[in-house]
Amino acid sequence: MHISNGIIDGPVAAIFAALALAALTACVLRGRRDLDDRLAPMAGLVAAFIFAVQMLNFPIFTAGVSGHLLGGALAAMLVGPWVGALCVAVVLVVQALIFGDGGVAMLGLNITNMALLGTAAAYALIALLLRVLPRTRAGLAVTAFVAATLSVVVASQGFVLEYWLGGTTDLGNNLGGLAGTMAGVHLLIGIGEGLITATTVLTVAKVRPDLVYALRSLRAPAAPAVPVAGGVR
Amino acid sequence: MGAGHGHVLYRESDSPVHRLPPEVKIVAMVVFTLAVVATPREAFWAFGAYAVLVAAVAALARVGPRWLLSRALIELPFVLFAVALPFLGSGDRVEVLGLRLSEDGLHGAWNILAKGTLGVLASLLLAATTTTRDLIVGLDRLHCPQVLTQIATFMLRYLDVLVGEARRMRVARISRGDDPRFLWQLRGFAAGIGALFLRAFERGERVYLAMLSRGYTGRMPAVWQGEGAASAGQWLVAATVPVLAASIAATAVVLS
Numbered sequence A: 001m002h003i004s005n006g007i008i009d010g011p012v013a014a015i016f017a018a019l020a021l022a023a024l025t026a027c028v029l030r031g032r033r034d035l036d037d038r039l040a041p042m043a044g045l046v047a048a049f050i051f052a053v054q055m056l057n058f059p060i061f062t063a064g065v066s067g068h069l070l071g072g073a074l075a076a077m078l079v080g081p082w083v084g085a086l087c088v089a090v091v092l093v094v095q096a097l098i099f100g101d102g103g104v105a106m107l108g109l110n111i112t113n114m115a116l117l118g119t120a121a122a123y124a125l126i127a128l129l130l131r132v133l134p135r136t137r138a139g140l141a142v143t144a145f146v147a148a149t150l151s152v153v154v155a156s157q158g159f160v161l162e163y164w165l166g167g168t169t170d171l172g173n174n175l176g177g178l179a180g181t182m183a184g185v186h187l188l189i190g191i192g193e194g195l196i197t198a199t200t201v202l203t204v205a206k207v208r209p210d211l212v213y214a215l216r217s218l219r220a221p222a223a224p225a226v227p228v229a230g231g232v233r
Numbered sequence B: 001m002g003a004g005h006g007h008v009l010y011r012e013s014d015s016p017v018h019r020l021p022p023e024v025k026i027v028a029m030v031v032f033t034l035a036v037v038a039t040p041r042e043a044f045w046a047f048g049a050y051a052v053l054v055a056a057v058a059a060l061a062r063v064g065p066r067w068l069l070s071r072a073l074i075e076l077p078f079v080l081f082a083v084a085l086p087f088l089g090s091g092d093r094v095e096v097l098g099l100r101l102s103e104d105g106l107h108g109a110w111n112i113l114a115k116g117t118l119g120v121l122a123s124l125l126l127a128a129t130t131t132t133r134d135l136i137v138g139l140d141r142l143h144c145p146q147v148l149t150q151i152a153t154f155m156l157r158y159l160d161v162l163v164g165e166a167r168r169m170r171v172a173r174i175s176r177g178d179d180p181r182f183l184w185q186l187r188g189f190a191a192g193i194g195a196l197f198l199r200a201f202e203r204g205e206r207v208y209l210a211m212l213s214r215g216y217t218g219r220m221p222a223v224w225q226g227e228g229a230a231s232a233g234q235w236l237v238a239a240t241v242p243v244l245a246a247s248i249a250a251t252a253v254v255l256s
Helices: A010-034 A039-054 A072-099 A104-132 A137-166 A172-207 A213-219 B022-038 B044-060 B065-088 B103-129 B132-141 B146-175 B182-213 B222-226 B232-255
Strands: A057-060 A065-068 B093-096 B099-102
Touching: A010 A072, A010 A104, A010 A137, A010 B022, A010 B146, A039 A072, A039 B146, A039 B182, A072 A104, A072 A137, A072 A172, A072 A213, A072 B103, A072 B132, A072 B146, A104 A137, A104 A213, A104 B022, A104 B103, A137 A172, A172 B182, B022 B044, B022 B103, B022 B132, B022 B232, B044 B065, B044 B103, B044 B232, B065 B103, B099 B103, B132 B146, B146 B182
Parallel strands: none
Antiparallel strands: A057 A065, B093 B099
């Protein structure tokens, strides 16, 4: 899913770089407020987890596209949309700088797809489903699964949009085929991602529900504030 | 991986490139890549010149061609996309070895292959000559927001925590008579992921609280930052490569 140098032309890449920069600035401003003593190590771990998970690449030979897990939904669930987007963006920046995974010049596009679109779609779904579904373990699992699956598909369609705007090779009528292949492949990847996200979130919610950002607003009135900073458990 | 200093791609050495401050190398690498991407795809000679530049820096950094090329295989999935383009592209068709291929698609494939490879090689050279610690210091000196460097610092440190926990859990499973082969492993693997995450988090949380109690404020100590910030001379030395690349790109744009 990482776009490498030369796939999308310069002007479109520049526009999306500006867009990503503006959105990330907003995330930095909002994320700073969220980042407390509990969220800071969690953000680092979520980023490390996503980093490790993104190393599993599935090349799809017939179509010539590659896909992998994205982690946007996991980030949105555990550290919230603002810090979550920053986590995924940090992963992408480090990958581009030292692993050559995704071109440096295409960073804006990659951040838009995976960090912004993926996380935003996931968080919107989480916010919606947590209100609609019953507040049980099954409800939480379904929320995590659906948010992860659909966010991956949404992110993959971001690539199709960018390719339509500024692909270096005109595919003509094959663009629809590209959209279909990307959606189909990423639906499969999304199911895998959904399973991993759901099991991880369920385990964390069972043992340390205080760590799940998405559950904070729902449980806030019930639980009295407990001092955590520097505390001994 | 030695105690969080190096990473898999780092090559221990004392070459002139290794000694350059990280912020200089990051800027040089980014500018070089932008110049490569801005080059028109028909200017074949320009890509040859870029390759010579990369080879010169690699020789200076004492990074062997075999190491560089074998690590460059990471871009294989994108090359596959490039291979598909001559068949999918529209427009004029040309005969190549008895196949009717799209001319535009062939150019597009070359474009992705050349620019992608040069970008990967440039970032591999940065990785081979810069430790992860230095990378964070470099980003910090380039005024990257502290929230981002903080997340990046923890990410790179917890990567080792995560790998270590995974290894310990695997050993624990095998020693209890489990037989982790691929398909049999799947159920245990799925159940293990949540536990792995939680164990790694609690370990990481303890590390973080220990750091806080020793005066960590979100930025790494001054010892890391102060010494070795780039001098004007070092900026000039490192600027040679991106300036050369930018002039090649400018020439190619003018000529095309």
